[in-house]
Amino acid sequence: MRACRQCLEAGFSVIPGAVFSGPASARLMIVGQAPGVTECETGRPFNGSSGQRLFDWLAEAGWEESDFRAGQYMTAVTKCYPGKSPNGKGDRAPTRAEQKLCAPYLEQELTLVEPQVVVPVGSLAVRRFMGAVRLTDVVGTVVEGGEGRLIVPLPHPSGVNLWLNRPENQERVAEALTHLERLRQELAL
Numbered sequence: 001m002r003a004c005r006q007c008l009e010a011g012f013s014v015i016p017g018a019v020f021s022g023p024a025s026a027r028l029m030i031v032g033q034a035p036g037v038t039e040c041e042t043g044r045p046f047n048g049s050s051g052q053r054l055f056d057w058l059a060e061a062g063w064e065e066s067d068f069r070a071g072q073y074m075t076a077v078t079k080c081y082p083g084k085s086p087n088g089k090g091d092r093a094p095t096r097a098e099q100k101l102c103a104p105y106l107e108q109e110l111t112l113v114e115p116q117v118v119v120p121v122g123s124l125a126v127r128r129f130m131g132a133v134r135l136t137d138v139v140g141t142v143v144e145g146g147e148g149r150l151i152v153p154l155p156h157p158s159g160v161n162l163w164l165n166r167p168e169n170q171e172r173v174a175e176a177l178t179h180l181e182r183l184r185q186e187l188a189l
């Protein structure tokens, strides 16, 4: 996977170098959209400013960042940095074609790790596991995802400020973190 050049060869402007981490024995898998530039440079998922917010959330569910990184699996729908958005606002979202090219890798990760809990982070990752849903309808819920998995969706910590301006959305995230804390204890994650 780390040597994959499929998107480049298909004409997409990714920075190759797949980013993912965690042991195959992990029982929880976080799936983001795609790595950012800091993640690409360091080779560590969620290592930038958005990662800080994600780990702040996970701390509310009872995980220290170092323990979480050592024990759980972190990946994304597409594994390489897609580069900046053409309009200059943040990073480019991977196209459907890139998502399709990268999909077998996520399938392999799910098969290898067999997580009991999957936490898709952000709309694009949430759609991969839950179909065409709105974050406001699913954040704060726990859904059976088939193959014995529980899905606990979260918004993407990058660019979430506007969404979190609404108190009901803050409550949705708090509810999701309460579910994660409960599952961490019940399943000894």
Ligand code: SF4
Pocket: 001, 004, 005, 006, 007, 008, 014, 016, 017, 018, 078, 079, 080, 098, 101, 102, 105
């Ligand atoms: S995003 Fe996925 S499919 Fe595209 S080059 Fe990277 S590893 Fe390969």
